[in-house]
Amino acid sequence: MAQTPKKGARSDDPGLAPRALALDMIEGVQDEQMTMAEMLVHDHVLSHPPAVRARAQRLALATLRQMARADAALKPFMQRRPHAEIRALLRLAVTEILGEGAAPHGVVNTAVALAKKRRPSASGMVNAVLRKVTEDEGRAAWSAAQPQRLPNWLRGRVGADWGNAAVARMEAAHERGAPLDVTPKFQRDAAALAEKLGGLLLPTGSIRIEAPGQVSALPGFEAGDWWVQDAAAALPARLTGAAPGKRVLDLCAAPGGKTMQLAATGADVTALDISETRLERLRDNLSRTGMKEVDLIAADALDWSPDAPFDAILLDAPCTATGTIRRHPDLPQAKDGTEIKPLVALQAELLDRALGWLAPGGVLVFCTCSILKAEGEAQLAAALERHPDLSACPLPEDMAQSLPEGWAQDNGAIRTRPDHWADLGGVDGFYMVALRRG
Structure with missing residues (x-):
């Protein structure tokens, strides 16, 4: 340590x-x-x-x-x-x-x-x-002066994935930092809540607030009308198809933004995380938002097994978090790249294990907050090769219509980068795809 x-x-x-x-x-x-x-x-x-x-x-x-x-x-x-x-x-x-x-x-x-x-x-x-x-x-x-450059261990990898021009745009986005994005508890309230908060309702349904001040003092915080969550991070839960009557697992759940999204649909939600401390934070968030009917489990997903299969699983896999440098400029300097290979292996192991917990016809959503293809596009390609009966699901029509141009990939996956939405203040880097067997 x-x-x-x-x-x-x-x-x-x-x-x-x-x-x-x-x-x-x-x-x-x-x-x-x-x-x-x-x-x-x-x-x-x-x-x-x-x-x-x-x-x-x-x-x-x-x-x-x-x-x-x-x-x-x-x-x-x-x-x-x-x-x-x-x-x-x-x-x-x-x-x-x-x-x-x-x-x-x-x-x-x-x-x-x-x-x-x-x-x-x-x-x-x-x-x-x-x-x-x-x-x-x-x-x-x-x-x-030019914006702060990514360290060599990361800049070379990002350049190989996206090209040097994109690297420069991302570095500019990192320097600008990030506004505050919040997710409404209920999407039907989004427009009214955006007006109440003095924020911008984004095309994807999140609300963006510039210079918010103290978050806990904003209207609707105590009432649990919303929670802080980057606009990109709010997308994976929508791919699960969570709805009343469906059993849904949020794997690696804390701090719980996606868990709350899933619970707000009325689904029967189980949230699992290896850290009891982080689950306490999730428990507090669920209490504030009035969504207490979530089964919280502190366990290592590589050792734990469910007592019944799930209709949908959301795996927000441990990753380098390189998509969040706008908010966490310490990350590229506190790391050196040695964690990439073991993280990629862990992601694949978690994905393979979680696939075995799906009910027939169920959906597994895999996502990482990384700008590295090794933790996104390459993971999908490797998973499809390991599992010939696995396929990527097409995007739901409502999401396909609301996403900005260039975010959706031909195979149904979504890729966001820090340099996307530059005119609106950027967005975290994320990769996400819904998978189905058979």
Whole structure:
């Protein structure tokens, strides 16, 4: 397991605390290859007040998302590359000033104070560089820089799958980040709910909200009228054909957006996940949305077996999550590609096992939030070769008509990428296909 983030920069000064914690988070990603999700549950991070944690996370993610711009702005004023700790500090400060629009004076003073705590000998250089970078030359270099490139382990694979032009578009989408998408509990309420939330009703039925603020304070949250879910992630559940009277399994279910979609149809839903902790979060979400009649099971799908077959199974298989970099810019830096081969093998094993739990005529929906064909298109091709009686189902007519051009593939699968829907704010990368035997 990755190590705990550094504690040396902790400060009780409210001006220093969130920036010190953000610096710890950046170092945790870059030096210890920890994801943000892993860091957020460490005692060191949890010891800070929620407001400090939230601000630190926002600053750290913004810095990771815009490192290339920060480096371009710093370059004219750096005679040599500084120590990694100071480089991270400079990137953080420049991003807050030039990317977040913070007042330079306070940011510079705090950065100098942090440098004195971390590497006192560098504090003078930090002060001088940051005061220069806020001038015209630094701002122009920031604006002219290209978006942050994917690391080599991922960029080469994505380029081989989609071409270099598509890679550049995806990198631009990653830098822009992601708006908030929500899924209405009942689609019949979508238009009214979009108006209530001040959001945009997307062609696929999700609602997109720009600059939402505190999510739990939005209209309808406490009432359980909707839940947060990327527009692409809301599509696989619709492929299952879930309806009242059907037995449906959500495999690898937590945190539960797809489970709630399935439950809202009136189907008899079982949700299985290997993590009891993650299922607790799903249980809370089901309670908030008033959908408690779901059978929750904490188990390893490779060891568990159902007592009766299912009419539909939704397998959101463990994957690299490379389709979610817009929201999680820490992922490409916290990973190195070594997990791809074992994940692909696990996906195939889960798919083969789940196929055996289908009732005659049943449907298995396989999906991954990945932009790698190895975890999508290639998985389908391999599954069809292993199972000659397996076939991909055509898209339901209502989905085929609502999907943007280019998302649906000839074989009935759906492929989304971060550079899709650029005019609407992008979408997560996903692959999904419904499969039937016989």
